[in-house]
Amino acid sequence: MDTETVRARFDEQLRQHAAGGERSGPVVRVTRERGGWDGVVWSxxxxxxxxxAIAAQTGYFTDLGRGFEWKWYAHDEPADLGERLAAAGFVPGPPETLMVAEVAALPTVPVLPDGVTLHRVTDDAGVELMLRAHRRAFGTDPAALGAMVREQLASSPELIDVLVAVAGDGEPVSAARLERHPGTDFAGLWGGGTAPGWRGRGIYRALIAARTAIAAAHGVRYLQVDASDDSRPILGRLGFEVVGTTVPYTYGSAGGAG
Known part of the structure; x- marks a missing residue:
């Protein structure tokens, strides 16, 4: 895979022409009314x-009474954009690795531990199951995530697939999403956190395989992940390649895309 070509295609298709994005001068932003979360996706x-431009966006979201996220990528210009965001009051989150794989090169058959099954989320009860898995995996409040997924399921259910891995006792142990982008070559993998007691048993890999099968059925060419340090080695072994790095810079109280 030519990573520079894929990165340029990713920037053009998913950032410059983001679904639900709106141009504000030299910036493309999304809002919860248009894209499920509040943030800047390209500049x-x-x-x-x-x-x-930074001042204009902080003023815009402040007037709305909202915090927001600026998705900074290491190849964005100017080279000191991250430092400028920090100086303007943004708080950087943990760095993530932008990884991409060709769908045709990935496994599509999920292999789960005994007693664990996959459930597709289609209603509010399923969203609650997903949120319970998120709390167990990350130990954080997923209220913003819940609101975003509910909105996506209500407005465009054909573009999102949410899967929850459930143990035999009925407890959710992991959850993950596939978000498709019609008219582009990409779909995004999100979530995938697993409860501490269930890590190392192949659940994360199984969720990737299950979502890859869905992507393949819809003709998706590439899968994209903003990988944490924990997931990057697993993704690398599966065939994902590093395309870049990204840091979420948040201003105020923001609910991002993860």
């Missing part, structure tokens, strides 16, 4: 335009 900035 074409220079050293002379960056500070004004």
């Amino acid at each position: 074409g900035l220079t050293g002379t335009t960056a500070d004004a």
Whole structure:
């Protein structure tokens, strides 16, 4: 895979022309009304335009009474954009690795531990199951995630697939999402966190295989992941390649895309 070509295609299809995105000068942003979360997904900035653009976006979301996320990628210009965001009051989150794989090269048959089954989320009860898995895996409050997924299931259920791995006792042990983008070559893998007592048993890999099968059935060419340090080695062994790095910079109280 030519990673530079794939990265350029990713920038053009999923950032510059993001579904639900709106252009604000040299910036493309999404809002919860248009894209499920509040954030900046792309910018074409220079050293002379960056500070004004940052101020414009902080003013816009502040006027709405919201925090937001600026998805910074290491190849974005200017080179010191991250430092400028921090100086403007943004808080950087943990860095993530942008990884991409060709769907045709990935396994599509999920292999689960004994007693664990996969459930597809289609209603509010399923969303609650997903949120319970998220709490067990990450130990954080997933309220913003729940609101976003409910909105997606209500407005465009054909574009999102949510899977929950459930143990024999009925407890959710992991959850993950596939988000498709019609008219592009990509679908995104999100979530995938597993409860501590169930890690190392292949559940994360099984969820990737299950979502790959769905993507293949819809003709998706590439799967994209913003990988944590924990998931990056697993994804690398499966065939995902590093395309770049990204850091979520948050301003105020923001619910991001993860």
